[in-house]
Amino acid sequence: MSREDEQSESSERANSAEQRSADRSSGRSPREDGEERPVSIDAEVREIRTDGGDEVDIPEVKYASGSGVPIQGNDIDTDQIIPARFMKVVTFDGLGEFAFFDLRFDEDDNQKEHPFNEQRYQDSSIMVVNGNFGCGSSREHAPQALMRWGIDAIIGESFAEIFAGNCLALGIPTVTADTKTIQELQAWVDDNPDGEIDVDVEAETVTYGGQTIDVTVDDAQRKALVDGIWDTTALMKSNAGEVQKKAEELPYVDDSAISS
Amino acid sequence: MSEGTLYDKVWDRHKVTTLPTGQDQLFVGLHLIHEVTSPQAFGMLEERDLEVAYPELTHATVDHIVPTADQSRPYAEDSAEEMMSELEQNVREAGIEFSDPTTGDQGIVHVIGPEQGLTQPGKTIVCGDSHTSTHGAFGALAFGIGTSQIRDVLATGTIAMEKQKVRKIEITGELDDGVEAKDIILEIISRLGTEGGVGYVYEYAGEAIESLGMEGRMSICNMSIEGGARAGYVNPDETTYEWLEETDYFQENPEKFEELKPYWESIASDDDAEYDDVVTIDGSELEPVVTWGTTPGQGIGVTDPIPAPEDLPADKEDTARRAQEHMRVEPGETMDGYDIDVAFLGSCTNARLPDLRRGAEIVEGRQVDDDVRALVVPGSQRVQETAEKEGLKDIYEEAGFEWRNAGCSMCLGMNEDQLEGDEACASSSNRNFVGRQGSKDGRTVLMNPRMVAAAAITGEVTDVRELKEVSTA
Numbered sequence: 001m002s003r004e005d006e007q008s009e010s011s012e013r014a015n016s017a018e019q020r021s022a023d024r025s026s027g028r029s030p031r032e033d034g035e036e037r038p039v040s041i042d043a044e045v046r047e048i049r050t051d052g053g054d055e056v057d058i059p060e061v062k063y064a065s066g067s068g069v070p071i072q073g074n075d076i077d078t079d080q081i082i083p084a085r086f087m088k089v090v091t092f093d094g095l096g097e098f099a100f101f102d103l104r105f106d107e108d109d110n111q112k113e114h115p116f117n118e119q120r121y122q123d124s125s126i127m128v129v130n131g132n133f134g135c136g137s138s139r140e141h142a143p144q145a146l147m148r149w150g151i152d153a154i155i156g157e158s159f160a161e162i163f164a165g166n167c168l169a170l171g172i173p174t175v176t177a178d179t180k181t182i183q184e185l186q187a188w189v190d191d192n193p194d195g196e197i198d199v200d201v202e203a204e205t206v207t208y209g210g211q212t213i214d215v216t217v218d219d220a221q222r223k224a225l226v227d228g229i230w231d232t233t234a235l236m237k238s239n240a241g242e243v244q245k246k247a248e249e250l251p252y253v254d255d256s257a258i259s260s
Numbered sequence: 261m262s263e264g265t266l267y268d269k270v271w272d273r274h275k276v277t278t279l280p281t282g283q284d285q286l287f288v289g290l291h292l293i294h295e296v297t298s299p300q301a302f303g304m305l306e307e308r309d310l311e312v313a314y315p316e317l318t319h320a321t322v323d324h325i326v327p328t329a330d331q332s333r334p335y336a337e338d339s340a341e342e343m344m345s346e347l348e349q350n351v352r353e354a355g356i357e358f359s360d361p362t363t364g365d366q367g368i369v370h371v372i373g374p375e376q377g378l379t380q381p382g383k384t385i386v387c388g389d390s391h392t393s394t395h396g397a398f399g400a401l402a403f404g405i406g407t408s409q410i411r412d413v414l415a416t417g418t419i420a421m422e423k424q425k426v427r428k429i430e431i432t433g434e435l436d437d438g439v440e441a442k443d444i445i446l447e448i449i450s451r452l453g454t455e456g457g458v459g460y461v462y463e464y465a466g467e468a469i470e471s472l473g474m475e476g477r478m479s480i481c482n483m484s485i486e487g488g489a490r491a492g493y494v495n496p497d498e499t500t501y502e503w504l505e506e507t508d509y510f511q512e513n514p515e516k517f518e519e520l521k522p523y524w525e526s527i528a529s530d531d532d533a534e535y536d537d538v539v540t541i542d543g544s545e546l547e548p549v550v551t552w553g554t555t556p557g558q559g560i561g562v563t564d565p566i567p568a569p570e571d572l573p574a575d576k577e578d579t580a581r582r583a584q585e586h587m588r589v590e591p592g593e594t595m596d597g598y599d600i601d602v603a604f605l606g607s608c609t610n611a612r613l614p615d616l617r618r619g620a621e622i623v624e625g626r627q628v629d630d631d632v633r634a635l636v637v638p639g640s641q642r643v644q645e646t647a648e649k650e651g652l653k654d655i656y657e658e659a660g661f662e663w664r665n666a667g668c669s670m671c672l673g674m675n676e677d678q679l680e681g682d683e684a685c686a687s688s689s690n691r692n693f694v695g696r697q698g699s700k701d702g703r704t705v706l707m708n709p710r711m712v713a714a715a716a717i718t719g720e721v722t723d724v725r726e727l728k729e730v731s732t733a
Contacts (some may be wrong), residue, residue, distance in 0.1 A: 249291065259314075
């Protein structure tokens with residue numbers, strides 16, 4: 001199936017949660033070489049409404065709720081989250097099905113053991129990870145793939161900086177807690193795959209299984225998510241005058257580079 | 261918090277305002293773009309009906325997907341051709357200069373920026389690529405960004421960021437023969453860990469750093485991100501200025517050189533600057549470093565024993581066990597003698613002229629092992645051209661290496677240059693992640709360029725210092 005087909009199909013079927021779930025659990029590899037591969041749906045991709053010009057409506061992200069999916073291991077890098085060969089595209093559409101691809105499928109496209117392949121996690125939206133998650137490249141394709149698979153928030157021991165920044169730019173909270181707390185949560189998710197996890201970004205807490213634990217959300221991230229200012233383009237564009245003044249002050253910026 | 265460091269000064273000079281999020285809005289002096297991470301950002305601009313704010317401060321190249329063998333258009337791979345066409349259209353519409361392959365200036369983004377004099381001390385430099393930290397070698401504040409941030413920079417000429425801490429890493433003493441910049445950075449990462457730099461910017465200093473040329477400094481800053489630090493830099497000095505004076509920009513604008521020099525000198529860290537952390541490493545004790553695992557932090561001296569996972573800190577144990585299984589190595593063994601199938605001399609870490617020259621010194625008069633596939637991929641068309649004029653191409657080809665055109669190539673396997681099956685690769689690149697070089701069973705051993713050359717000759721990881729002795733005996 002060509003990429004174009006894949007895109008049009010995914011947009012036609014977008015926002016169908018049942019379908020998304022069915023596709024996720026179909027257990028079929030979506031590689032391009034085979035015939036009639038299922039096409040996964042981009043999960044409810046956050047809607048950024050543009051009303052022309054700079055007017056953009058950015059939703060506030062105060063909470064995220066849903067069942068969990070544990071992804072165990074330290075140093076899970078962006079090449080594992082989305083192998084580079086799936087980045088030969090000019091849009092992010094359809095990346096969801098390639099999340100953790102090489103960890104999920106072998107050479108012959110047979111499923112390997114991985115939480116993203118497990119039936120019980122197909123409706124999960126809160127990912128629970130360990131240390132230094134998302135290290136490696138700056139590819140936004142990594143959080144894009146996770147978001148389009150259905151992830152709304154990530155709880156972990158620690159995150160690589162660029163990855164966390166990319167998540168923020170998509171309105172995905174990356175909240176942290178210590179090793180023991182994370183391991184306990186991962187074990188709980190394993191026992192309670194349908195159990196609800198509530199991430200309260202503003203209060204910096206996570207509630208699950210009748211208990212509420214403290215987590216940490218980076219200050220700027222919390223403010224940006226809670227106030228709905230995580231999409232910084234319009235915010236920064238409104239300072240265009242000051243930006244130009246700054247450009248004029250810098251000795252290395254040629255006059256010709258500054259529009260008047 | 262740090263005070264009086266280059267980081268503090270460059271930050272202050274570029275700070276536009278503090279945003280309601282608490283982040284600072286920083287002016288971006290140079291925005292480098294390439295074909296993989298920019299098309300979606302241009303798409304976002306179009307959706308919002310926004311234009312590129314500072315096209316003259318933006319510069320494009322094509323590197324990740326470009327074929328290194330046959331570069332005739334259309335490219336053999338449809339997806340590569342589509343990405344290239346998209347970039348061509350985007351830069352044409354926005355009026356952005358593009359070092360495309362027809363200009364003779366094309367190459368890996370972190371090689372061409374410095375080459376053309378776009379990279380300068382005291383600039384803020386961003387690119388949708390984590391190895392943007394490379395440009396810090398010139399005393400620039402340079403870091404990788406994601407695609408939504410590329411949109412921000414395209415639309416506003418600025419970026420939203422939180423200020424970080426500064427760790428000074430001092431490398432004292434003189435390096436041994438056979439020990440290079442690459443070994444310094446691999447040693448730093450293995451000591452401080454792959455997440456040791458999260459929240460920090462690294463300032464590299466000390467005698468061993470100051471005595472390096474610009475290319476060596478670039479190799480070090482390049483891999484800052486592998487240690488978790490989003491940016492790394494070296495204070496500018498005479499070595500920096502001499503290099504800059506030869507670049508296009510200052511050859512064309514010699515008056516600018518004198519005009520800007522006081523600015524460059526003013527942004528260097530003060531002698532009494534305050535740091536959030538200082539780490540000192542004795543450079544004279546280093547030996548060539550190679551990786552045994554699947555993160556760049558899993559490095560050891562070539563003659564050192566591979567550690568047992570249970571002897572490592574608890575949070576590293578599990579990763580180490582999985583890495584050793586993947587690499588098929590045992591604790592107690594050395595990497596010296598590890599069989600390799602492929603030798604890759606290239607990437608934004610080590611594909612500049614001095615890298616190719618040093619590799620050629622090892623290769624000259626020798627033959628690539630019969631079982632090894634060896635390739636040299638110059639970092640840019642200019643590096644390639646000069647190397648060819650110097651006769652390096654002939655040396656490599658006579659020894660049995662393939663000599664390719666410029667691009668990222670087998671560093672990340674986005675073009676046709678990939679490992680196959682479980683091949684093991686001696687690589688001068690920057691990441692040994694599982695699957696990084698195009699095959700999920702592929703095995704990558706990171707090392708300096710001369711070590712790559714030596715491994716190509718012997719067919720196994722080899723202490724290049726020993727190889728030298730053999731040849732002169």
